[in-house]
Amino acid sequence: MxxxxxxxxxxxxxxxxxxxxxxxxxxxxxxxxxxxxxxxxxxxxxxxxxxxxxxxxxxxxxxxxxxxxxxxxxxxxxxxxSNLSEHYHFHCTSCQRVSDVPSYSREIERSFSEKTGLHISGHHLTFQGLCNDCLKVEPSR
Amino acid sequence: MxxxxxxxxxxxxxxxxxxxxxxxxxxxxxxxxxxxxxxxxxxxxxxxxxxxxxxxxxxxxxxxxxxxxxxxxxxxxxxxxSNLSEHYHFHCTSCQRVSDVPSYSREIERSFSEKTGLHISGHHLTFQGLCNDCLKVEPSR
DNA sequence: CCCTTACCGATAAAAGTTCTCAATAGCATG
DNA sequence: CATGCTATTGAGAACTTTTATCGGTAAGGG
The missing domain is CATH 1.10.10.10 (Winged helix-like DNA-binding domain superfamily/Winged helix DNA-binding domain)
Known part of the structure; x- marks a missing residue:
């Protein structure tokens, strides 16, 4: 194991x-x-x-x-x-929990690197919002 | 003012x-x-x-x-x-400075929201890499 | 089985941030 | 312009998160 x-x-x-x-x-x-x-x-x-x-x-x-x-x-x-595969995150701004988002695009890096000439080693993308549990509790926002 | x-x-x-x-x-x-x-x-x-x-x-x-x-x-x-306009960031992993990246795509949010059904209020995208100053000093990575 | 040393637990210390509180100063009102 | 209310300030204590210190322990190579 x-x-x-x-x-x-x-x-x-x-x-x-x-x-x-x-x-x-x-x-x-x-x-x-x-x-x-x-x-x-x-x-x-x-x-x-x-x-x-x-x-x-x-x-x-x-x-x-x-x-x-x-x-x-x-x-x-x-x-x-512990998830080492390339992926993004979803951050619930109410309960603060972070969950995985299975999508990923290496293309984003390539186009940014091409545009700026900078040396890119990676990128992080995080979505903010309310998860389904918190949306039920406070449907205000 | x-x-x-x-x-x-x-x-x-x-x-x-x-x-x-x-x-x-x-x-x-x-x-x-x-x-x-x-x-x-x-x-x-x-x-x-x-x-x-x-x-x-x-x-x-x-x-x-x-x-x-x-x-x-x-x-x-x-x-x-203090830059409130929608933009991304570039984080130099050597000198730790963070600079603005003028591009932004609301489309990313829309497609993620559509795919997952989650309520999205925003997203952060940060590129990592070496800025031009640090690349000169340590061309190793 | 023994020896070297990476690692452990306990605790102190450091770094970043928030809280407490008496004194001060914005600013609305007369 | 003087007055009163209260949001804000400075100083320092306190709190939270993380790292360093150190004597003792145990992993793992020989």
Whole structure:
């Protein structure tokens, strides 16, 4: 299980620890693009002695090794995404949850790079709006 | 000067203070999408007694009243943009500066909304890459 | 099984932001 | 122009999110 993950960590001279695996599983298990604190809460029942610092440390390492992505939607909060395939995000401005949008276009980058001559390594597209749950509660906006 | 700004603040029952005006000018004067601290540093020479809390307070109020936009590119930092016209951003992953990209497409929203049935209020598109200055220094990537 | 060292938990510290509160100053009114 | 109401200010405490420190632990190669 998680052969790619283990191989990539080994290759980078990183050890396979219970905490590291659980942090990764924590992000993967929560489809809601959890914050570090949410990952901590999710892992704690299975690993009651885990430290918040360990969660931060491993989130950072997993991101460095390209096994997780960071996303920045709200002020001051970093969220994590285990979905490495190219995709966009939908951010509900009411409940703050972030969900995946399966579409993606590399063409956007190419046309921008052509127009500006700039060196592009990627792009992020995030839609804002109200998710269906929040639309029911406050149909005002 | 700044008739729209003043009118909008009056309408919202907000007072026109030197500090508030200078905070707005600070964001507008820095084309680099400054953080709160950078706005504070920019305003301080003209208003040596201004408090950092006042800068934060007014950035928040100006955003609430729709006179500034917030953008979230890096981890943990909120940047401000006085350019209210619809546009995208280019984020240099080396020097962390953010610049404006003049293009915009409302069509993206419409097609996404049509496909998903979700209620969309906006979208943010940010390109990552190396700006021309940083490309010269580190042509590695 | 042993040794090296990456990693852990606990905690302090740093960075970014918001809150509290007494004093001040916009500005509407007379 | 003087007065009163209250939104705003400056200073600092407090809070939130994230990173650094450090002695002890355990992963994994030999």
């Amino acid at each position: 998680q052969a790619v993950l283990v191989d990539q960590l080994r290759k980078a001279n990183r050890r396979i620890t219970v905490q590291r695996m659980q942090v990764f599983e924590g992000v993967k298990g929560l489809d809601s693009h959890p914050s570090a604190l949410e990952v901590f809460e999710a892992v704690k029942p299975r690993l009651p002695s885990i430290s918040l610092a360990t969660v931060y440390r491993n989130l950072h390492i997993l991101r460095l090794e390209g096994l997780l992505r960071e996303i920045h939607c709200d002020r001051g909060i970093t969220r994590f995404d | 700044q008739a729209v700004l003043v009118d909008q603040l009056r309408k919202a029952n907000r007072r026109i203070t030197v500090q508030r005006m200078q905070v707005f000018e600070g964001v507008k004067g820095l084309d680099s999408h400054p953080s709160a601290l950078e706005v504070f540093e920019a305003v301080k020479p003209r208003l040596p007694s201004i408090s950092l809390a006042t800068v934060y307070r007014n950035l928040h109020i100006l955003r609430l009243e729709g006179l500034l936009r917030e953008i979230h590119c890096d981890r943990g930092i909120t940047r401000f943009d």
